[in-house]
Amino acid sequence: MSQAIEIVATKDGSPTLRTAAGITYHSTHGAVQESMHVFIQTGLIAALEAFPEGLVTILEMGFGTGLNALLTALESNRRHRAIRYVSVEKYPVPEVIWQQLTYTQAAAGQALFEALHRAPWNEPVMITPQVELLKVAGELQIMTLPEAVQLIYFDAFAPEDAPELWTPLLFRKLIDGMVPGGILTTYCSKGVVRRALQEVGFLVEKLPGPPGKREIVRARKPE
DSSP: OOSOEEEEEOTTSOEEEEETTSOBSSOTTOHHHHHIIIIIIIIIHHHHHHSOSSOEEEEEEOOTTSHHHHHHHHHHHHHTOOEEEEEEESSOOOHHHHTTOOSOSSHHHHHHHHHHHHSOBTSOEESSSSEEEEEEESOTTTSOOOSSEEEEEEOOOOTTTOGGGSSHHHHHHHHHTEEEEEEEEESOOOHHHHHHHHHTTOEEEEEEOSTTOSEEEEEEOOO
């Protein structure tokens, strides 16, 4: 994946990044809008309801701009739930780029966003009193997964751009690391992705997508 990236505006006013190959990190219809729909509303809130007590462990494929981590931390603060957030990223966004991104007008929110990015890699850090962050610099295929994963944000580049990340082999690794009832949510609802998830044992459902996208996928590990 090319390291040459530029900042572009999306239709909800929030920014995303675009690579030299024309690949965007979020939907051009709205970066925040998409992340809220796919990962917070469809994933995090469902997981908090499924696991109403104790620590919730989240594994994110693709730290990217840090938007999912920011929205998760803000939701954790609102709900007073403890979260362990583990995010793997092969191509960290350069500081000169992320410093130009604004996803919230609140000073406290922007300070949290900067703290997420300034947190060291490969070392767990308490970002808020409720959220422990571990950013892993590397590849999901070879990393050791955290224990007892309850929720996965699968936010990899699309199958046509990174086919090695959408295989039954990788999904097998993920389902084996999840607790029964664990949830995986992703923006991609292509048939090849749904079939790969089902092949390793996930229960897959198609759900309405955010503006500009008809469907998304939520998968659960059977109880």
